[in-house]
Each structure stands twice: as structure tokens, then as C-alpha cells.
Amino acid sequence: MERIYRTLMRAGTPALRLLLATRVKRGKEDPARLNERMGVAGHARPDGPLVWFHAASVGEAQSTLILITALLDAHPDLNILVTTGTVTSAELMKNRLPPRAIHQFYPLDHPIWVERFVDHWQPDLVLWMESELWPNMLGTIRARNIPAVLVNARLSPRSMRRWKRMRSVITPMLSTFTTILTQTDEHAANYRALGATHVITTDNLKFASLPLPYNATDLHALKDAIGARPVWLYASTHDGEEGLACTLHRKLFIDFPELLTIIVPRHPERRAVIATTVQAEHLRVCMRGPNKALPSMDDDIYVADTLGELGLFYRLAPISCIGRSFSRDGGGGHNPVEAAQLGSAVLYGPMVQNQQALYDEMRDYGAAIALADPDMFAETLRDLMRNQGRLIEQQNRGQNFAREKNAVLDRVMAAITPLVPTPKKSDAA
Template structure:
């Protein structure tokens, strides 16, 4: 396959590369401190400098197309899970391929340790500085690299391209702010976009944006959201049984992945619902559990009783709000109740993953700010699998409607599941596109 010729590196790129080289020691000190605070060992912290903590799978020759090493990068948990869904689809087609998954956060590393398939290993991504990236590339020698969503690291992309690595941007999604920032630097944006052999956007609108930023139109393909194909979240059966036993016949609803400024709305909605459903329990799972003290204060100011999971406080008959301030248990919460409000949608965040909710068999409530899933929520809402709300009053009304009408709730749950299943099926063509544009060995050549 003939590669698109990239433009000459603009002056801004040279300046960026020089500055990142100078700042790398300070950047490493900062990221290493964050990793250390989460218990990451010094050896693994040095992965951010490009020092590998695992051997490269053999054979070492990148010319051996029968055993390619495919490098996937996702910044944090959500992107890493999307990468895993793609690895799950590629692995059967490429039975000799090996997979390397990089990310930048300790929480993503913890999640990957639990969910990585065979032939896959995790490393923390190198900083976007020449020395770290070159060290990383010399060790791993990937045949292709797939960057998930919005990770556009100029030094990394340029070095990888010069090393002969075929590049893909998958599940591409740039925020409005990021788009405007790139548009203000058109030469650098085009230089970066032209590094990719293929760009898969979440929707046609984002595909057009990538072209406007300088990507070759022939290489841009709207492909849907890869998160639609993710495996269902794990469920802790014992924890689920314990909570169900504690609730008994009490109704419950979930508010998941909430952000600062949203808990007040959720708590107000729950307080209003208690007037009609006095036994109702809210399970509140903030996006960032470290905000638990702040949220506890809000609950107490509202005059509601609560129990806090991280402190082992039991859910009792008097518990009005159960604060699930832990990580890695969201799948269990979604299995607990068929009514889920997804946060990050009342605050200007962009929304969170509705696929996980629908896969668990629940219906979705969202605020209007779901720009990160602009290709998913409109059909989900149109099908009746999701409801959009704007404030505490409309949120309470949405929950009330489904609590009072089990038949409507059953239909909503089925509609949500159908939409997600349809979008997941549409992703099958993504594998063919990647194998073609990245010149990966087809299954026939591996047998």
C-alpha cells in the first residue's frame, strides 16, 4: 500500500519536540508521583520513560508478517476498554499476532490486569519526548500502532512513522476545544493527521472534522463507537447478592459516573422521589471516588441518611443513599437496578458510556451533554431506550415514570439493548478496514 506523503515538519513541531525534551524530567517526576500514590512500583513507573518491564514477544523481526506485534494506546480506562474490544475482534483473525496495550493511568492498568486476553500485555505509555519514545520503539518494534479516541502525540506519531510503523486513529473523537486548538495551528494539524494510514471516526461529523484538519479523505471512515462492542462489565455475584438481600423488596435506582455539580441535582431528585416512594434507595457511584467526603457533606446537608461502601458501612432499611465510593464495581451496580442515570451529562463533560448500561439490561437516563456519544444517544432516545433530562425535576419525573410503569420500563430496557446490539454488529467491518489499511496478515495467510 502506498503511503500518503506527509508534509515537512513545521517550525511549531520542532519547537514542541525541543520543549518536550527539556521538560521530560519534570513531567516524569509528576506522573511518577501519581503512579506511586496508587502503588505502582518504581520499575513500572520508568515505563513512562520508555524502559520496558517485559520482553518483546518473539520473533524480533518486524518483517515477519505472520507474527505481527500490534500496539494499542488508550489514555485511561474508557479508551483502554475500547481497545480491548477491538483486540477481541482482531485476535481470531490474526491468530499469530501479539498485542501491546499502553495507557497512562494506574486505574487503567488495574483494569487491564483483570481483563486482558491472551497474547496481550500492558505497559505505561512513554512520555511524548524523543528519548522516551525512541527507547520504547527500539524495544517493542511494533508493526502497527492504533491510537484510541483523542490521543494525538506529535513526537510519538512522527517517530513511529519514521520507524516504519503503520498508524491508525480509531474511535476518533476530539472535543470542540481540541478541534479549535488544532485549527489554530493548521500546518501542524495537517502534519499530524497525515501520519495516519487510516482514521476511523465515531460518526460522519467527526470524520469531516478530521478531513478539515488535514487528514486524507480517502483514509477517513466513520465506523461507529467501538465501545458498542465491548464485553459486558464484570459482576461480583456475592456483592450483588448481598445488596439484593439488604434491599429486600425496596425499589432502587442508580446514579453512575457523576461529576462535581451533578450530585446536588441527583440528591435533590432523590429527595423529591422519597415523598412518593419512601422506601426508595439511591445507589450513588461518583466518577471519582476520592470526592466521597465532598459528596457525603452534600447528602448530610440534604438531611438524608447514607452508608458509605468504602468504609464498610452496611446498607440497612434506613439507608436512603448508598455511596458506592469504590472503583471497578460499576458492572455490579448496573446489575442491581434497571434504572440508571449516567453522569457527565448535566455538567459540561460529554457524557459516559451507555453501552455498558444497556448490556447490563438497564434503561438509561442522561442529561443533554452527551457529545462524546453523539452517534449513540439520539437513536437510543428515539427508540425509547433512554430519556433526556435537564434538572432535578425532570430527573425525578423520569425515574418516577419507570417506577410506576413496569411495562414501560421493560420496553425501554429492551429498546436500549436492541440499539446497542445493532451498533455492535455494525463494527464487524472495522476489522476488515484495519487489516487492509494497515497491511496486516489476513487469516488465510496465517493458516
């Protein structure tokens, strides 16, 4: 199967180039760095040992940052390479990577492009985040005997069913990894059932995430603009959730006439659609935009159509509902720990199946409130806004949960430390 796949990818070179060109037109690729997607390096390889992290998108990229920091604290001579596959994640890395780390776009899985990439970077250790697996790249890593660890691995029942039908492809790919570190025992059992041998449950690395950054000047400006108005946040919203936020605002406005509802869309490029949705509800809307416009006292809805500012709004809002839990696309959920860590009471809707175990654990701990439907959503917001004591208790439970779960970083570091390369005498000299 691997030979057939390699042959097909070689034959598909024109189609892959066309795909990249199409993605550039749609704003999904950086035209100035398109060669990186074909394995052409944008930087020289630094001297000394190099650890390569691959994180497909923003969620995985967030999880790498604290692990990179911990690795460099313990091994300051290491060089770090981080690859991601999206423009958004590249922007995140540009702003938050430490000085000894380099970001590159991940090459498409063409055998020549993959070989070109590995020939240039010659990683001493590969840390592959979560579960996006590419046969040609993993085959190259395996053929060159480069130590590799699958970190924060997950394998949902749906993926497990699909992977079972592809066992002849999946099992060799999994054999690339010296160790597989999973988020839950259930995921670990799924990997073992597919033939993986050295599997360890370490918990979800998102629990150990560094607090999201923020601009203190912007926070003060927002607090001054909002004053004593009651505020709640709908974070990382998807299609359908902005309309729900408007409906909830209308229901709550009766009891809280100065209410401000803040929406942070997962994809800011949807700003025009969101603005139209709010205006159709005859509500006043302020779009933050690149100029960081501030809401007036007459505005009902404040849309933060910017990137990288969730840390700002979690610090501002005492209550946050995590998006893609009531969305029209079938939901799935986003990371709730970031909000809890920053002292915002966490709410979530019924569709969080992509992170069900995490949400269930937070609910059972009392660190998050599950909402069965929009009516319960409105009643819970109303209750928390009226009952300061309950709100503070909910915020404290969330922060305590985040602190207790932070031990995952120690477990991951213990598993990868024996594989971390050390400088050779020639490098040290």
C-alpha cells in the same frame, strides 16, 4: 514546528521528571512503574508479530478490550501490547487483559524516551484509540514506516477550531495513519478538512463493547440486602450530582418510602466529600468501601466508592442516570451504552456535549430519555417506578439499540485486517 517541539521537550527533561514526581505524590502515577513513563520497558518483548494499542484513559481502554478479543480470536499467534496513561486504566487492564496481552504505561513525549520505547517493542502495527495525538511518538512511527490506524476517532467542533490554527503540526501527525476510522460522518469531514486522506466512518466502537463484568456472588448479596425496595442508580457521578441525587431522593421518598438511591462516583477518591454531602442532607448513607458493606433497610443512599463495579450496579438497578450530565464542571457525559446493554433504562441530563451524537441517536431511537432539568428528572423517575410496563419497554429499547449498533466491530475489523501482521517462518518455527 516539529523540530522546535522536539528541542523544547529535550530541554524540558528536568521539568518532566519533576512533573512525574509530583504526580506520584498526588497518587496519579504508580511509583513502582515510573520508569515506564520514561520509555523503560517493564517486560521483554515476546517473539512474533506484535500489535500495539494506545488508549489514553479508562474510556478508550474499555473500547480496546473487545477489539483485542476479536483480533486474538482471528489471529491467535498475535502478541498484544496496550499502553494507557492513568493508574485507573492500568488497574482495568490488569484485571481484564487476556493472557497474550501486555500492559505498559505510555511514555511521556520526550524524544529519547519515545525512541527507547519503540526500539524495545518494535510494533508491527499501531492501533491508536480516539484522538490524543503526540508529535514525537507519531513522528517516530512515521519515520519507521510502521502501519498505524486511528480507531474510533472523533473531532469535536471545538477541537476542530483549535486544530485548524495548528494545521502545520496536525497535518503531519495525521499523515502517520494509514487509515482513520471515525465515529460519525461529521468527524470524518473534519479530519478530511485537515488533510487526512483515507477516512472511513465505522460508528462508535463503544457500541460494540463487551458487557461490563460483575461478581455474581456480590449481585446475589446485594439483592438479598435490598429485597423488594425500589432502586435507581446515578452512575459515574461528578461534583454537584451527588447533591442532586439527595434532592431527588427526598422528592421521591414521599411516594416511595422504602426507596434506595445508589450512587457510583466516577472518582471514588471523592468518597469523603460525597459522604459529607449526603449527611448534610440528613439522609442515612452506607459507603460500600473495600469490605463491600451492604445497605441496611434504614439506609437512604448507598455509595459504591469502588472501582470496576459498574457492571454489577447496572445489572442491579432497573433505572440508571448517566453522570456528568448535570455536573458543576460543565458536563460532557459518559458512555450510556453500557447501561442499556445490561437492561437498565437510561436517563441523562442536558450536558452531554462530548458524546452528543451518540445520545441524540439513542434518544431518537427511544433507547434513552433526555431530562431537561431536575424537575423532569424527578417526574421521569416517579413515572418509571410506578409504570412497570413503560419501564420494561424502555429497558427493551435500550437493549435492542445496543444489539443493532454492535455491527461496528465488523466494520473496524474489516478495515484493520489487511494490515494485521502474520508470523514469519522463523517465528512460527
